[in-house]
Amino acid sequence: MKENLKQFYTYLEKMERLQNASSIINFDLMTVCPKNGYEYESETQNMLSTMIYDISKDDKYIELLCELNKEKDKLDIYQNRLIEKNFREYNNFKNVSSELYSEQLKSYSDSYSLWIEAREKNDYSIFAPALKKNVEITKKVLSLRPEFNGNYYDTLIDNFEEGFDKKDYDAFFYELKKHLIPLIKKVYSSPKKIRTDFLFRKVSISKQEEFSKYLMSLIGFDNDCGMLSTSVHPFTSTLARYDTRITTHYYEDNFISNMYSIIHEGGHAIFGQNEPQEIYDNHLQNSMTMAMHESVSRFYENRLGRSKEFIHFIYPKIMELFSEELGDVSEEELYLGINAVMKQPLRTEADELSYCLHIIIRYELEKEFVDTDNFDFSSLEKRWNSLYKEYLDIEPKNSVEGILQDVHWTDTYGYFPTYAIGNAYNAMYLEKMKKEIPVSELLKKGDFLTIKDWMKEHVFKKASLLPPKDWIRDIAGEDLNPKYFIEYLEEKYKEIYDL
Amino acid sequence: MKENLKQFYTYLEKMERLQNASSIINFDLMTVCPKNGYEYESETQNMLSTMIYDISKDDKYIELLCELNKEKDKLDIYQNRLIEKNFREYNNFKNVSSELYSEQLKSYSDSYSLWIEAREKNDYSIFAPALKKNVEITKKVLSLRPEFNGNYYDTLIDNFEEGFDKKDYDAFFYELKKHLIPLIKKVYSSPKKIRTDFLFRKVSISKQEEFSKYLMSLIGFDNDCGMLSTSVHPFTSTLARYDTRITTHYYEDNFISNMYSIIHEGGHAIFGQNEPQEIYDNHLQNSMTMAMHESVSRFYENRLGRSKEFIHFIYPKIMELFSEELGDVSEEELYLGINAVMKQPLRTEADELSYCLHIIIRYELEKEFVDTDNFDFSSLEKRWNSLYKEYLDIEPKNSVEGILQDVHWTDTYGYFPTYAIGNAYNAMYLEKMKKEIPVSELLKKGDFLTIKDWMKEHVFKKASLLPPKDWIRDIAGEDLNPKYFIEYLEEKYKEIYDL
Incomplete structure (x- = not known):
């Protein structure tokens, strides 16, 4: 198990490094990036996010995580919490296809654009259909969780504040x-x-x-x-x-x-x-x-x-x-x-x-x-x-x-x-x-x-x-x-x- | 050939994206990164450089480059120049093992540290041996070029200002x-x-x-x-x-x-x-x-x-x-x-x-x-x-x-x-x-x-x-x-x- 944990940490370290790069870029985007540089730089950040996502979907990563999860009671409290947290994350999204995930991201960005437009025109009716679609796709994604119990808002609450409903x-x-x-x-x-x-x-x-x-x-x-x-x-x-x-x-x-x-x-x-x-x-x-x-x-x-x-x-x-x-x-x-x-x-x-x-x-x-x-x-x-x-x-x-x-x-x-x-x-x-x-x-x-x-x-x-x-x-x-x-x-x- | 070029461009785009991320990080390091954040952030930048280096050593990348180089006269002037430039780069370093490359980088960073120390102590003799070693390793790397003609400084001049000696x-x-x-x-x-x-x-x-x-x-x-x-x-x-x-x-x-x-x-x-x-x-x-x-x-x-x-x-x-x-x-x-x-x-x-x-x-x-x-x-x-x-x-x-x-x-x-x-x-x-x-x-x-x-x-x-x-x-x-x-x-x- 020690060997598994060591290998698992290697994946986490890689993800942390990519996350560090992504955070630096995000900070740059939000503070000093010039107007016309924004698009390309955001795309670079997206590339890094995709690389992190790909690691989390890597077969070997998932295999290690599942192995460790089976034996997590033998781990110390920190390791136990880490595996629990990462396994929950994996489990919640394992049935979400990359197509559906892309669809969700697209729905987010579409609704953001429409929210901007609605604000400009001071007209909620422009945003309403996008909000509806967004909520629908969110619910679809939630419903794919293996442990989903039929309560959407409960699940969303638990997402942000674990254990609450x-x-x-x-x-x-x-x-x-x-x-x-x-x-x-x-x-x-x-x-x-x-x-x-x-x-x-x-x-x-x-x-x-x-x-x-x-x-x-x-x-x-x-x-x-x-x-x-x-x-x-x-x-x-x-x-x-x-x-x-x-x-x-x-x-x-x-x-x-x-x-x-x-x-x-x-x-x-x-x-x-x-x-x-x-x-x-x-x-x-x-x-x-x-x-x-x-x-x-x-x-x-x-x-x-x-x-x-x-x-x-x-x-x-x-x-x-x-x-x-x-x-x-x-x-x-x-x-x-x-x-x-x-x-x-x-x-x-x-x-x-x-x-x-x-x-x-x-x-x-x-x-x-x-x-x-x-x-x-x-x-x-x-x-x-x-x-x-x-x-x-x-x-x-x-x-x-x-x-x-x-x-x-x-x-x-x-x-x-x-x-x-x-x-x-x-x-x-x-x-x-x-x-x-x-x-x-x-x-x-x-x-x-x-x-x-x-x-x-x-x-x-x-x-x-x-x-x-x-x-x-x-x-x-x-x-x-x-x-x-x-x-x-x-x-x-x-x-x-x-x- | 068009297909080769297209595939080759995919590699270049990946490298450009990683270079973009690395440049953003470098800008952050040089302008706003706090003192204690410097070390980790530099390591992240090194990781990105290694990723770029790895692509340039990728078998498929090299195969495409060599294929394109053989037929470069059929390309337009831009494409021709691109292939020529990248092939020269590849050719110059193809005999340099990754061990030797690491040794060179280490020699650089050692001599940088000793230069700093020498300045602090206002004593050139601290830096002299590092400079000697650096020059030796530089010459060793140059001597591995397939077309190396025995003239070290000529080669270095050409590195920076192509065609001059x-x-x-x-x-x-x-x-x-x-x-x-x-x-x-x-x-x-x-x-x-x-x-x-x-x-x-x-x-x-x-x-x-x-x-x-x-x-x-x-x-x-x-x-x-x-x-x-x-x-x-x-x-x-x-x-x-x-x-x-x-x-x-x-x-x-x-x-x-x-x-x-x-x-x-x-x-x-x-x-x-x-x-x-x-x-x-x-x-x-x-x-x-x-x-x-x-x-x-x-x-x-x-x-x-x-x-x-x-x-x-x-x-x-x-x-x-x-x-x-x-x-x-x-x-x-x-x-x-x-x-x-x-x-x-x-x-x-x-x-x-x-x-x-x-x-x-x-x-x-x-x-x-x-x-x-x-x-x-x-x-x-x-x-x-x-x-x-x-x-x-x-x-x-x-x-x-x-x-x-x-x-x-x-x-x-x-x-x-x-x-x-x-x-x-x-x-x-x-x-x-x-x-x-x-x-x-x-x-x-x-x-x-x-x-x-x-x-x-x-x-x-x-x-x-x-x-x-x-x-x-x-x-x-x-x-x-x-x-x-x-x-x-x-x-x-x-x-x-x-x-």
């Missing part, structure tokens, strides 16, 4: 809705006026760049193992063991956008830069779920970055760097401003409180259109708008700020809910953290390193090793529970809006 | 020496003092960045097909048909260094961005020699960029951007300052006149140590210093500014002379150009587009198609002749130094 999510979102919808309505009717004018004052890019460097080093980003670049949409990419990079987008009239992009992506990067060596030695790197990853970036962005304590710490630095632009803003005004509920239709611009309601809407819609036979996709926009009215009291002015706002439905379904699960995870581990280290005090003096060390030991260490249910239980001592997140939001927003 | 170069450099050594001695003894103080005044990086953008667009760099980044040493890289990028290095106290890096690398890029489509269609892109490429970058940098006419055109822009820093500098002082002969030991910092003498020294030394049996490498530094004293009246203070200044001898030999050949080429085509378009007038009004169009039609069009001797004859109507370059330097420097 609709029942778990329904219970979770039920609690969220029950508390957050009444809370946001109260916020709306609060007479309290929060100053936000200063958030949109002009701040030069070069000053924002300086601020970015300061923030990155403050929160513990390792510049020897990563760097900062710019891209249309901020993102984080772990290219290799010692190379996790982040990007941001500078807007002259919205310096807050960059500030929280840096802290959010910086949080992702700190996770990427601090996975343990054993995880890499066992080829398990980046095996954590998206919700685990988002839990950390949102922890840095919201729980730390938007806290009163952090604003207290950062206020003098902001006054030093931006005295010209923000000299008339008090510490209290700054804190309230960055937490103001804006009542606007875009998820990506939402405050912490509204954010989860945006996600609930997408969750409910996805469940409907994936699990309803012969779903009428032409009716989806109406349904979208009515849920926005009901939960958030928002009426999108058009499709672009409504149903066409997110790119996600051009390929995947079941991904949106993980954004909310991530918030609940971090509320759970923050409860635990507070019992062990004085988080408020640390934030007030800007000591992020102690926080990072705790995260490293408790949150990062087993993220790529354990399935999410085991992972959160290991950290917090209990199963996923929305309670802590809800309590936090209620307390925070009641104070902010004098409720 | 020692006899050609000896005649060429003889003329250069005969005229330029007396000329530079006269310059040294001229009583004329040229102002250079302003060249080293502090200019902010952001102003230099703005100036770079202006210069790039002025000379005709296409921003849709390329971009500008920064790296330790400026370079140009053609990643793909529509993607040629340049880099620069900003020094706050030497804005001229960036100005001429931009024009030099911009010249390379304009060449890269303007090769004809047929060259790409026939897989001949970037088949030009290094001397051809350098001829163009030096044409932009020196013949255009350091001309009186260009300084006249650019002077108002410089006064506008750098009024604070250079307000007291007249147009005449600027022109003289950027052309001043500095009498310093570093090739890369040299003025146009000294430059060729640096190259002559390296040419003469290479000839000696490559073609002398049992050459005594420990004596090389003494020889270096004596030639510097004799030709340039310079005594290097130490090895770092003397024999250890260039990295080139850690791998290749026969490359240095092409820097001088390039200068002679561009002097030849400028003579021709002047007869057809009013170059001085165009420069005075900053019309680089007309110049670019002429270059496209006459200089770029056949560069990847013709061997250099045919190419320069096709452009200038005569064989390589140092006369025009020498006349230009004599005229220019006699005027500058009132000789």
Whole structure:
């Protein structure tokens, strides 16, 4: 078996190398590739993806994997997890022909083009048939899994957050809705006026760049193992063991956008830069779920970055760097401003409180259109708008700020809910953290390193090793529970809006 | 044969794709890769190089190439040139075992490490044995060529500038020496003092960045097909048909260094961005020699960029951007300052006149140590210093500014002379150009587009198609002749130094 494992690792190393090349190219494409160079370079990236795909379909690779899977109980926990993970992946796709796979990729890219066109023309009806086709082909692919049990959306949920299903999510979102919808309505009717004018004052890019460097080093980003670049949409990419990079987008009239992009992506990067060596030695790197990853970036962005304590710490630095632009803003005004509920239709611009309601809407819609036979996709926009009215009291002015706002439905379904699960995870581990280290005090003096060390030991260490249910239980001592997140939001927003 | 050609092209396309990936990675490594990410990323690049090498050693690839080579006279001129070029490459290396090839690569990297160490310790004797070993292994590899005629340096010259040999170069450099050594001695003894103080005044990086953008667009760099980044040493890289990028290095106290890096690398890029489509269609892109490429970058940098006419055109822009820093500098002082002969030991910092003498020294030394049996490498530094004293009246203070200044001898030999050949080429085509378009007038009004169009039609069009001797004859109507370059330097420097 040792020999099998050794041979199997050779395949993984080859795939990791090709993935490294592909990630470097992707980073280049997203940050600096010139306009006319984009097409050829994307094709090169596609070639590398095909090479990785071909290895995963190689007879010898599959033979080794199946052999190892039979005896996986004799392996150590890392090896066991690796084989389990790779076998599941193989098993899920073994009945999908390369023709069907190509058809699926084509459906994705067609629907992306149509989504772009629909946005340009502000007309959902252009996108609707592509969405329908995409969902159909997704379901066809799911139905080919040997263990497929007839529940499409359950399977999609499990894809992104292993071990979870609709029942778990329904219970979770039920609690969220029950508390957050009444809370946001109260916020709306609060007479309290929060100053936000200063958030949109002009701040030069070069000053924002300086601020970015300061923030990155403050929160513990390792510049020897990563760097900062710019891209249309901020993102984080772990290219290799010692190379996790982040990007941001500078807007002259919205310096807050960059500030929280840096802290959010910086949080992702700190996770990427601090996975343990054993995880890499066992080829398990980046095996954590998206919700685990988002839990950390949102922890840095919201729980730390938007806290009163952090604003207290950062206020003098902001006054030093931006005295010209923000000299008339008090510490209290700054804190309230960055937490103001804006009542606007875009998820990506939402405050912490509204954010989860945006996600609930997408969750409910996805469940409907994936699990309803012969779903009428032409009716989806109406349904979208009515849920926005009901939960958030928002009426999108058009499709672009409504149903066409997110790119996600051009390929995947079941991904949106993980954004909310991530918030609940971090509320759970923050409860635990507070019992062990004085988080408020640390934030007030800007000591992020102690926080990072705790995260490293408790949150990062087993993220790529354990399935999410085991992972959160290991950290917090209990199963996923929305309670802590809800309590936090209620307390925070009641104070902010004098409720 | 058509079928063979088609199959052969499939291999070339695969190699081009892998080369594209490798070039993107190389660009990343040289511009943004974080310190600790460098090692893994370099290994990924090595893997891609090995994949390209493996294709070139593939039996089927070689069979197709040999078949096509037998019938190459039936092919069109592009196809013929392609097969000839690839067959020569294959033939030159077919007797080199992969062990010997690895040994050569190891010898290169060992000598690079020892060169670094020698520089750190300012001690040539550390590098000497590595240089000796490198030259020996290079000669061993050359001796395995089926057509090897016993002349090592001739073969190396032909490697870089196909069709040339020692006899050609000896005649060429003889003329250069005969005229330029007396000329530079006269310059040294001229009583004329040229102002250079302003060249080293502090200019902010952001102003230099703005100036770079202006210069790039002025000379005709296409921003849709390329971009500008920064790296330790400026370079140009053609990643793909529509993607040629340049880099620069900003020094706050030497804005001229960036100005001429931009024009030099911009010249390379304009060449890269303007090769004809047929060259790409026939897989001949970037088949030009290094001397051809350098001829163009030096044409932009020196013949255009350091001309009186260009300084006249650019002077108002410089006064506008750098009024604070250079307000007291007249147009005449600027022109003289950027052309001043500095009498310093570093090739890369040299003025146009000294430059060729640096190259002559390296040419003469290479000839000696490559073609002398049992050459005594420990004596090389003494020889270096004596030639510097004799030709340039310079005594290097130490090895770092003397024999250890260039990295080139850690791998290749026969490359240095092409820097001088390039200068002679561009002097030849400028003579021709002047007869057809009013170059001085165009420069005075900053019309680089007309110049670019002429270059496209006459200089770029056949560069990847013709061997250099045919190419320069096709452009200038005569064989390589140092006369025009020498006349230009004599005229220019006699005027500058009132000789």
